[in-house]
Amino acid sequence: MLNALTVDFEDWMQAHIDPDRPITPRVVDNVRRVLALLDEYQVKATFFVLGKVGDVYPDLVREVDRAGHEIASHGWGHRLVWQQTPEQFRADLRRSIEQIVALTGHRPLGYRAPAFSITKRSLWAGPVLADEGFRYSSSIFPIRKRRYGIPEAPRFPYRWEDCDLVEFPLTTARVFGRNIPVCGGGYMRLFPYAVLRRALHTVNRAGQPAVVYFHPYELDVSEVRVLQNQGYPIGRRVAFMKSLWRSRIEGRLRAALGEFQFAPMAQVLELSRKWQLSATA
Ligand SMILES: [Zn+2]
Structure with a gap:
């Protein structure tokens, strides 16, 4: 069973501070x-690239594309969708699409909304999204959170x-009748690998x-401390929460990469056969 591996290709402060x-x-x-x-x-x-990052580091986007990964869109400015009007949202998308076309020569098939x-x-x-040519979105988290x-x-x-449009919702585990997020970001840092492992096996067993x-x-384990030392104003609580257990994520990713099969989202959804799976795990 192929699972989708996705990277939100962004820098930290725009997503979490401002x-x-x-x-x-x-x-x-x-x-x-x-x-x-x-x-x-x-x-x-799949790398959901933030337009602002591609604007400053266009060669980095090309590098990811040339390495054979899927370049999809994370929008341009990391503004929350529900804080925008449909017109602002469309303008943000178009800027991102134009950039991806300019850097890679192809239109993005997929989109992930900032902060879901x-x-x-x-x-x-x-x-x-459908009107702007997207084939899939991976933006809806089937959980209850204050902001998403x-x-x-x-x-x-x-x-x-x-x-x-196809929606690929963020994967959850069912615990006592509730959906629990365990398959990424802060949740993957918080829970031990066994939790992620069980969730992936359960979902895959359900076909x-x-x-x-x-x-x-x-x-980047030391990032938040280094940025604070460089004089960026970052509150203590944010600094603590957002750097907590970053040291653990690489090991968990390695374990998952070694045990499960992953591919770009467009391939998992069979929207494109461009990406060949070469993992033998
Ligand atoms: Zn983001």
């Missing part, structure tokens, strides 16, 4: 670290009702693909 913070050069080393790790396991992934911000208040985003999530949304890939997601900066 979208207007400058892109730091750390993103270059962090993305290269991810490329080296995936190369080691001969796995191709397609929620009940922003379901208008689906038809806009649609708890009753389907847990496995499905077709949007009102447009020609469904899972999606694992992470961010290049999560492999």
Whole structure:
């Protein structure tokens, strides 16, 4: 069973502090670290690139593309979808699409909303994505969170009702009748590997693909401390929460890469046969 491996190709501060913070050069080393790790396991992934990062580091996007990974869109400015009007959202998407076409020569098939911000208040985003040529979205988390999530949304890939778009929801585990996020980001840092492992096996045994997601900066253990030392104002609580257990994620990724089969999302959804799976795990 093929699972989707996805990387939110962004820098840390714009996603967690303020979208207007400058892109730091750390993103270059962090993305290269991810490329080296995936190369080691001969796995191709989907990179949802943030337009602002591609603007500052266009060669880095080309490098990921040339390495054979899928380049998809994370939008341009990391503004939450439900904080935008449909017109602003469309403009943000178009900027991102134009950049990806310019850098890679092809239009992105997939989109992931910043901070999973397609929620009940922003379901208008689906038809806009389909209208702009996207074939899939991986933006809806079927959980209940203050800023994101649609708890009753389907847990496995499905077709949007009102447009020609496939949604690949973020993978959850079912625990006492509730959906629990365990397959990426902070959740993957928090829970031991056994939790991720069990979730992936359970989903695959049900005949469904899972999606694992992470961010290049999560492999950058000292980033938050270094940025604080460089004088960036980062609150103590944010610094603590967002750097917590970054040291653990690489080991967990390695374990998952060694045990499960992964491919770019477009391949898992059979929207493209461009990506050949070469992993033997
Ligand atoms: Zn993001």
